[in-house]
Amino acid sequence: MNLRLHDTATREVRDFVPLEEGKAGIYVCGLTVQSEPHIGHVRSAVNFDVLRRWLTASGYDVHFIRNVTDIDDKILTKSAEQGRPWYNLAYAMHAELTRALASINVLPPTYEPAATGTVPEMIELIETLVERGHAYAAEDGSGDVYFDVRSWPSYGELTRQGIDDMEPAGDADPRGKRDPRDFALWKGWKSSEPESAAWPAPWGRGRPGWHIECSAMASKYLGPAFDIHGGGVDLRFPHHENELAQSRAAGKPFASYWLHNAWITTAGEKMSKSLGNSLLVPSVLERVRGIELRFYMVSAHYRSHVEFSFEALDEAATSFQRIESFLERVPAGVVGDDLVGGSAGSPSTSSHTAQLPESFVAAMDDDLGTPAAVAVIHDTVREGNRLLADGGDATGVAAQVRAMLGVLGLDPADAGWTDGSGAEAEQLRSAVDVLITALLEDRAQARADKDWGRADAIRDRIKAAGIEIEDTPSGPKWSI
RNA sequence: GGUGGGUUGGCCGAGAGGCGAGGCAACGGACUGCAAAUCCGUGUACACGGGUUCAAAUCCCGUACCCACCUCCA
Known part of the structure; x- marks a missing residue:
């Protein structure tokens, strides 16, 4: 096609x-x-x-x-x-x-x-x-x-x-x-x-x-x-x-x-400055990340009117996080690799359509059917999660997901998403990691002692700070 | 007046004659010490009235409502 x-x-x-x-x-x-x-x-x-x-x-x-x-x-x-x-x-x-x-x-x-x-x-x-x-x-x-x-x-x-x-x-x-x-x-x-x-x-x-x-x-x-x-x-x-x-x-x-x-x-009207500053790009990005805003936009067809609402934006962000969390759960190496083929200027850029599912290609070829393309991503993510749950190897599936996201400009590993605050954010992150890891070790001890009250208290305290704990087969993971 | 577009489930959002896109939310189940995450399952949606057809959200006619553009506009 x-x-x-x-x-x-x-x-x-x-x-x-x-x-x-x-x-x-x-x-x-x-x-x-x-x-x-x-x-x-x-x-x-x-x-x-x-x-x-x-x-x-x-x-x-x-x-x-x-x-x-x-x-x-x-x-x-x-x-x-x-x-x-x-x-x-x-x-x-x-x-x-x-x-x-x-x-x-x-x-x-x-x-x-x-x-x-x-x-x-x-x-x-x-x-x-x-x-x-x-x-x-x-x-x-x-x-x-x-x-x-x-x-x-x-x-x-x-x-x-x-x-x-x-x-x-x-x-x-x-x-x-x-x-x-x-x-x-x-x-x-x-x-x-x-x-x-x-x-x-x-x-x-x-x-x-x-x-x-x-x-x-x-x-x-x-x-x-x-x-x-x-x-x-x-x-x-x-x-x-x-x-x-x-x-x-x-x-x-x-x-x-x-x-x-x-x-x-x-509110059914064109945006104009009279509506205030709340929809200027920097203010919207105080609420969701750039990648989530982009996902929100890509989820609708380019020829469809979108009635903006913060609820729909939040929903899109949640939806995107599901995709991201799948990628994060796949063993390292896949997410970090530049498998979305060819940095800019590379002559072999066409090679990566090879790993795109046919249904994704068909959706995009049909007047840039991004909503259908996003549906293919979700389907593929579910398939990957199922593999993961069964202890299978999801790296191939993750590669497909990343290739599809890359086409939409939504690959989380894309260098385009590293913002200017990189160095400082990284420092902050590793500092938080040290602190959370210490708390998680306490919790692990409490759980080993079957002291559920103390274990949950630690988790609740971390959660109150806005950090989610997820127990995985390879140990607990934290995310903001 | 002219030109074009729209109305889809609790919400977002596709589709364009036959099989319920997908997501979010909700509910049930599995897993878990409990959660979270994940998986499995659960919905009789297509503005209204007619018509065509074996079959209509999809085609035709009519009605209602909404929106865009007509020399500033993404």
Whole structure:
């Protein structure tokens, strides 16, 4: 079976056929770095990280580009409110984003271009559009340049909308537009804006419109035609529709497949900053570990809406701990080994699909069916636990589980999960281990003496400190 | 007005004509000094009303409710 993906443009699940055998080029619309990322933002990154890992596991040489938008209206507005330079706000929020993504083991992209770093390419593209008669400089002297939607007959093809059915923008400032639906490719500088937020261009100093940057960056790093373009559902229109129109109008075939992930909502609504800080990535990570948050996200299909709740998050964490505890009970050597095949760049990455259960592969190939894939992991864990209970050898099963988790970015032994506090945490852990071990020796003596009251009292005392004791054939084990 | 999506057991969450995905919780059993962990077992779920079919959660028609996008949005 081959990988099949849901393509928004055709509204169906289609076989994935790359432009070039064995290679996959992916462009994902990243964030506008204007505020701290919340868990809704990072879901998109996790979803596309899974796509990228699955393609890699399937033997593709993946070129993965995810941009950041570091200049736009909101950044200018917010930075002005906060009284700091716009580039400082964007830079700081970009750093926050990078940290948040690292904390949930999202691999760094092949490259992460920024809008401000691609201005010359955008200008070139706009010039091409003007030459071809699909864009025009506003006649009001504003320095704006607009895309002429009426000049492009297939405008609306991605979201199947007719121009005349679209609501004209309610707040549209008609300025120099020929049609209210024309969108800005270039925005002339205004005296109310910082001078640093403008670049020289044939139409006067100004800054890029929102959509043009992605067309320019995708073409620059992936070529005029590439395989997959991704982003959140809200980007279908206008952002992706406009990207498609301006790219094709400039003579580029653009993306073969359009993938869109659904939202995480809270209380039935989109997340927004007005809900407070409780869903910012760092605060959620005070409650569950990054690997548990990622498991929560991967447990739902990327095209399904997720109604966020802390209860469901806790439940996912418990569910994941079951998988982890199986791995921990398998004799050492398996968990520590790097058996998830090939560190980054190794040519033999495809070899590890060999140890993935067929049902797992089938689930992933079916439009990244991560819920079914997770079910396979649970089934395999149960099989392993059964072997363990019967005194059998579960190392092969554990290897399978780790291989599957690895594809989802959820292998607990993955170096991506060791956070910055590593050294200190390790010291703390070994100190606690010494203390707990001493208590456990007392308990063992009490149990040998059949002094159950004292044995249980010791266990209760340890438990009160938040540490669970588990008696195993190889002696008691503790975990937080 | 236009376009698209949804409603599944106590909860989360898949599936898309026939065999109850999986998890969490609960209950019973095994194991244990008691626990914990683990294993085994326990559920007559598909918004509502019709229809098609040997067979419908799944297809068709209708109804209700919810959500997203329509030029700031993951």
